[in-house]
Every structure is written in C-alpha cells, then in structure tokens.
Amino acid sequence: MDVDERLRRAAHQLSASLAGERIPDTPRPARHAWMSAVVGALVTLGTVGGAAMLLMDGSPRVGLESVSSTTESSFTATTLPPAADVIQFVSDEHGFEITYPADWYRADEILAPALTSPPQQLEEVLSLGTFPLRPGGVECPHVPVNALLDLGSDDVLVSIILGNQGTGDRWPTAFGAASFLPTPAAGDAPIDAQTCSGRSDLDYHVGVFALDGRQVQIFVAFGAGVDDTTRAQTWGILDSFTWATTSPTTTTLTTTTTLRPGADPATGPLFGDPSDVVLLFDDGIDGVLALDPDGRVGSRSVIDGQVAGSSPYRMTRVGDTLVVGWAASTQSTSAPGSQRCWATPPSTFQPRKPTGFGWSTGQAAA
Amino acid sequence: VAASESSELVRVDDVPVVRGVESFDAFFRREYRDVLGLAVVLTRNRAVAEELTQEAFLATFRHWERVAPLDSPGAWVRRVVSNRSVSTFRRSAAEARALLRLNSYASRSTATELGDGMEVWREVRRLPRRQAQVVALTYFADLPRREVAEIVGCSEETVKTHLERARRTLAGRLMDLGEDRHGR
Secondary structure, eight states: OOHHHHHHHHHHHHHHHHHTOOOOOOOOOOSSSHHHHHHHHHHHHTOSOOTTEEETTSOEEOSSTTOOEEEOOOOOOTTSOOGGGEEEEEETTTTEEEEEETTSEEOSSOSOOOOOOTTTTOEEEEEEESSOOOOOOSSOTTSOHHHHHHOOTTOEEEEEEEESSOOSEEOOSSOOGGGSOOOOSSSSHHHHHHHHHOOTTSEEEEEEEEETTEEEEEEEEEOTTOOHHHHHHHHHHHHTOEEOSSOOOOOOOSSOOSSSTTSOSSSSOTTSSOOOOOEEEEOSSSEEEEEETTTTEEEEEEOTTOOTTSOOOEEEEETTEEEEESSBEEEEESSTTOOEEEESSBEEEOOOOSSSEEEEOHHHHO | OTTTOOOTTOOGGGSOOOSOOOOHHHHHHHHHHHHHHHHHHHSSOHHHHHHHHHHHHHHHHHTHHHHTTSSOHHHHHHHHHHHHHTOHHHHHHHHHHHHHHHTTSOOOOHHHHHTHHHHHHHHHHTSOHHHHHHHIIIIISOOOHHHHHHHHTSOHHHHHHHHHHHHHHHHHHHHHHHHHHTTO
C-alpha cells in the first residue's frame, strides 16, 4: 500500500470515527460560566504558563508571583472595608504597596502579556478584580481580553502598569472618574479594549500618571451595573497605592558574561553601552519576539492566523517608539478630529503616549 | 484586510466576497466535525484537539461579521486551528485545559477508534510542521492545492514541494513501521 493510499485510508478512518461525534453547543464567550471557574482554577494552579515574557537574564517571567507577601493591614481608608477584610499587597520586585478588599481577586499572571514599549519598559505589575481573572485572550495581547470577556455587569477590573519614565499626569490626591482624561475619539486604550474584547458596554478609565519620577498607568473597567459603593471601593484601592518603604530587591546573577568584562551583568544595557536597538524576530509561523538588550526585557506576542507567507510585519520607528504591525499608524490627540497618520501600514501593538494622546490602531480606525 | 482593521487573522482583500451570509450556528454545525478532525490529526490527542477546535470557533464567532461574507469561512477557521495546532504555546495552554476537563469525565481513546490510522497521523505529526499542515489539509480536509496554499499562507508551488517531501519521508517511515510490525 503506497503512502497516498495509507493517508487516504487514515483520513477515512478518522472521518468515520468522527461521524457520530456529538456537536457541542455553539461556542460563546464565557461570562462567569464554568469556563471562568476552570481557567481561574488553572491560574491558581499555575498550569497555564506565562511564557510570553522573559527577562533577558534568562529567568522565566511567569507572572506576578515574585511579589513577596500579602499581609493584613491597618489601612483605614473610608472607601475600603475594615482592616480585617483587606489585604495589603507588597511588591518587593516593583517596590510598591497597595491595599484591596480580601474578597477581590488578584491575578497570578500578567493578564495582557503585550509587546508594549521596550524603551519605556512598561510592565503590568498588578491586576485586581471582583471576579476570577483569566489571563490572555484570543487576540490583542496588549489588552486583557479574557478578563474583560469574563467581567460581569457588577464587576470591576483594575490593572496597574509601571514604566521607567517619569512622565504623565499628576497623581491625584484622591482618585475618581475625574482623575482620568476624557477618552479621545479614537486611538486610545479603551478603544482597543472595546475592539479586542467586543465589550463596548463597559465603562473604561485609563490614565497615565507620574509619581515620584516613575510612570504609573491605571486601567479600570466597570461593568454597567456597578454600584456607587463598589466604585468608591475601587478608587480607594488606587488611593492606597504607594511606593514601598523597602527598596526593591535586586537580582544577582551567579553567572558571568563574556560580552563586556567589567560590566554589571545584572543591570543596565546588555552590551555595556546602550545600543538603542530593539531586535525583532518573526518566527515565521505565528508570532513575533522583541528583545530590548538595553532594558533587558523581551516579549513574545502570538498572532492568530499569522503564517509564513502572510503580510510581513512592518516596523516603524516613531520618535522613541517602535511600532510593529500591518496597517496605518495614527497619532491622535484628545481633541476631536486631530488624527495624524504617521506610518502605513497599521500597528498592532502601540504604547499609549502620556498626557493627552495615544496611538490609534487599525482597529480603532475601523 | 478589512484594511483598516488590524485583526491579522485573515486578509479579507485576498478573498473575494461572492456569497450571502450564513448564520454562525449553521456554519458551526456544518464544519465542527471536519475541523475537529483536522485538529486531531495535528495534535497528540482528542481532548487537546477539542480545546483547539473550540478556541478556533470562538475566534471565528468573534469575527463572524467579517468572516461570514468570505468566499470560504471554512478555510479561515481551518487556518486558525492549523496554526494553533503547531504553536507550542497554544497547544500547551489547550493541553492544560484539556487535562483539567478530562478529570471530570472518562477519557475517550482516539487511538483505539482509529486503529492503524493513528499510526499514520503520528508519523505525519513528526514531519516539519509546515509539511504536516499541508498533508493534513490535503488528505484529511481533502482541500485542493489552491485552498491549502491559502490556509498555510504560501504559494501552490510551495505546497506541492512540501507535499512531495512529506510523501517521501512518510514512505520511508511507514515502510519501516510495517517491517517492524512483521518482525524485522
């Protein structure tokens, strides 16, 4: 029997075995259904790997588990529950503290393992929600798609992203809806969040703030039915954000590098002097890997449906930002009708620019 | 692509719109078994294949407004499942979910259902992933070369080359298996 015939026979056998297969219910995005519970459990078990981000020192970046401890707190903010019902979260790795209600969920993994902006070293450092937080999503790795899909009408999602630049709006003395700039007509994170998740029913608040020389980006999504108490609780959580009094821990490598004798192998540019280069690798199948040797960060993004032979990725440098994608890249200020096209074809992963404007994606322009 | 829409899943302008729009439910019912079969061929086991199939249809559902008018929505969902089947990361996630799901009910054995066929598909999976995709789409999905090229994202000539190489490799391996079974 030749190869052709064996393959056709194997195909026939498989087809026959599937002929009686029960067709399941039509898939629909999960909303607080069993899928949320299952994936939530998986997250807890740590069985779904956060393989998207790697540190340049080779340590796998598997989420937020390096955070040192959670302790009871004597936090007394009026918008949060009594001390016994809150958790004080201390991140030694990123050097901040925050307090949240004990009945909220904290993500064990980065929800949006995006290629953001290597020069700014943006990093999602904490996500909290009133529901089990499911990382990733079918597409748009710069948006917490799965978490948004699972967000119920009375639920809230909060993500905190830190950057190494000190630019942004002034940190509010007390958070509230007014702390966030109005959403531009197009090209802002909420637009991406809406487009990627299909959740245009949510109330989004996205802000870029400067706090003590560092950048803190806040992403909040409220379900349509969130009451005032929960909203106040959410703002209270953000009000509790402070830099930790203890210094962030440093990583000491036990290995040595032969790249540049004398250079500190654990910090600073990998090659000693800044290269001002970001390396981008298309694996030819379904994704792109970006490595920033200066910031020692890497990020891999999986592109659904992308295969060798598809439209190639385009890289455009705009200012200090590397834009990667397929179609037009548009800068948009918060003023209506102020879009300006920077590059064609568009970008897929763009960092939000501080203070009043953002990069619009093709999705936003659609 | 719906040029200004950045969903990179498919290039709409490559696929002419020539027919009316079918409901997603009807599409799902019609295509489910074949897409599941393709996933079974390209993955290790049935449960993982089911997970990947669900993921692919879920992606299709989310993009249905743009996928439905395509000349071949079936090619679109096959492309997604084909890519995810050969993506280590995607497969790992699907395997983790499948593992959890299988804890709740008895596992079904695909191997016993398929008999010798499973042996053949196992050898197909050992091929370079592009060759494996081409073989699965050609023999199991029974698609013409033009559609295989569209799904895999290469020229028809490249598909032909992949297929020839795959056949050559499989001929040797399947012959070895046959000889082993007969006591070599």
